[in-house]
Amino acid sequence: MADWNETPQDEEESYEEVYEEHRSALYDQLMAYADAHDLSDGFMSDLVSDLGLSLRMVAYAAETEKPSVGGLRLDLERYTRELAESVREAKRQAAEFIAEAKAAREQDEAENPDEPTDAQETRQ
Template sequence: MAGPDEINQGDESDEAYDAAFETHRAALYEQLLTYADEHDLSDGFIADLVSDLGLSLRMVAYAAETEKPSVGGLRLDLDRYARELGEAVRDAKKYAADFIAEAKATREREEADGDEEGDSAEGEGESRQ
């Protein structure tokens, strides 16, 4: 069986592709978050950068992986890419309520954890006086 680095979309094993996709997605996501934190970049700015990179990489992939690339072929591939992105956005919209509920719960947990840390730091400061 091919390793994750050898998997491409043409492989017949959907499970292997899905596993490799999730592994690499998680790793790149962590690297992006680290980069954003190091450079104090907002999530929205990073999303714009990644979208731009995705489009550029799709164009490069077409030119590199097509035996005889053409302007018309690239345009068709970009139309396909736009449809794929549209489907992904439509799927995300279906789960918007779940996503927002989880985001709010995470925010509340983080705020509660921050309050607890602040309370214990204040208590420590008071005992030293």
């Protein structure tokens, strides 16, 4: 299984650029799908998390010369640690994220005063 945390220093910048390019493209496709099917962000989060876990398991089985139950369990433990680190980082960025979200909501409300916000639609 490839360990994405061990990217050689000289390749790190190009890896990050490629990663962000694909992440952005997939995000746009997912949001378009969610909009087309009127799916909430929370529901999409659950779907994508489930897909991520399934893909990790498939990647282990496909990319490991001799996959085993024990090996898969170890890889899933690594995946758990990687996800935990991502959540810790998100927590550290929480204040900045909420400030940006509030500013975006205020700007949207100022530009579209007659349209209800998602929060207003949920309460109705």
